[in-house]
Amino acid sequence: MRIISGTLKGKLINFLKNSTTRPLKDSVKENIFNILKHSKLINVKIEKANILDLYSGVGSFGIECISRGADKVTFIEQDKNAFNMLKKNMIYLSINNQVNILNNKIENIVTQNKKTKYSIFFFDPPFADKEFIQNLNLIKKNNLFKTKHIVIIHREKKSKDSLENSINVLITKIYGRSKIIFGIFN
Numbered sequence: 001m002r003i004i005s006g007t008l009k010g011k012l013i014n015f016l017k018n019s020t021t022r023p024l025k026d027s028v029k030e031n032i033f034n035i036l037k038h039s040k041l042i043n044v045k046i047e048k049a050n051i052l053d054l055y056s057g058v059g060s061f062g063i064e065c066i067s068r069g070a071d072k073v074t075f076i077e078q079d080k081n082a083f084n085m086l087k088k089n090m091i092y093l094s095i096n097n098q099v100n101i102l103n104n105k106i107e108n109i110v111t112q113n114k115k116t117k118y119s120i121f122f123f124d125p126p127f128a129d130k131e132f133i134q135n136l137n138l139i140k141k142n143n144l145f146k147t148k149h150i151v152i153i154h155r156e157k158k159s160k161d162s163l164e165n166s167i168n169v170l171i172t173k174i175y176g177r178s179k180i181i182f183g184i185f186n
Contacts, residue, residue, distance in 0.1 A: 001060060004030050006067030013089055015058045016081055024060045024124060024154065028175045032152060033064065035182065036120075041170045042182060044119050044150045046070055052118040052144070054106055054135065055125045058085045065120070066095050074100040074116075076109050106135045110142060119146045127156035136166045140185045153181040 001013045001023055015023045036042060047069035053062035054076050062073035077083045083103040090096050102109055121139065125132035132153075139145065151167050157179040163169060167183035174180075 001058075002026060003064055003067050004033070006064070006069065008063070008067035008093055008095075011093060013058060013060055013063060014085055014092070015060075016085055023057065025176070025178070028154070028178050028180065029060060029064060031173065031175055032061075032180055033068070035171060035173070035180075036150070036152075039171060039182075042150050043148050046120070049119045050074075050116070050146075051120040051122065052076070052139075053122045053124075055123060055129075055132070056086060057082050057124065059089050061122045061124065062099070063089060063093065063095070066093075066098050070098070070120075072098055072100065074102065074118075076102045076104065076106050078103065078105055107138055110135065110138045110144065113144065114142060117144055117146045119149045121145070121149070121151045122154075123152070124154040127159065130161070133161060133163065133166060136163075140166060145185055149184060151181075151183045151185065153183070155179045155181065 001015050003011045046065055049070045051065050051070050051073045053073055056075040056077045059075055062075050065073055077086055090099055123132055157174050168186045169183045171182040
C-alpha cells in the first residue's frame with residue numbers, strides 16, 4: 001500500500017495482514033481523490049481541510065489527505081492492532097503534528113466533541129457493519145460539519161444501506177467489490 005500523490009508520494013504504508021481489517025485499495029483511493037478534485041457536485045477542497053477519518057484502520061485515506069495538503073486529520077479506530085499500526089505509520093511518516101489518533105468507539109468521541117467542525121468525513125466500516133448509520137446520524141445531530149462539507153462512505157457494492165434520513169447522496173460509484181458514496185448532510 002502506497003501514498004499516491006502529494007508531499008509523501010511513493011512512501012509505503014504499513015498494513016495489517018489479518019481478516020479483521022480491509023485496506024482501501026490504491027485504485028479505489030485514487031478514484032475517490034479524482035472525484036473530490038474534479039467533480040462539479042463537490043464544493044470541498046482537501047487543501048487546508050479538517051478531516052474526520054472514521055473506522056480508519058491503518059490510516060490510508062487520512063494519510064493521503066495529509067500528503068495532499070490537509071491541515072489536520074482525526075483518526076478514530078477501535079481495533080487495538082489497527083490502532084497500533086496507525087500510530088507506527090504516523091511516526092514513520094513524521095506527520096504526528098498534523099494528526100489526532102483516537103482508540104475508542106466512534107460514538108464516545110462524537111458525543112464528547114461539540115466544538116470541532118470537519119469538512120471531509122470518511123467512513124470505512126466493516127462491510128457487515130450496519131451501525132455506522134447511527135454514527136453518521138450522531139455527527140449530524142451534533143452539528144460537527146462545516147457548511148461546505150462532504151461525506152464519503154466505502155461499502156460493499158451489494159450493500160443496501162438506508163442513508164436517505166442521514167445524507168443527500170450526490171454520487172455513487174462502483175469499483176470492483178467497492179461502492180463509494182459521496183453525500184452531504186441533509
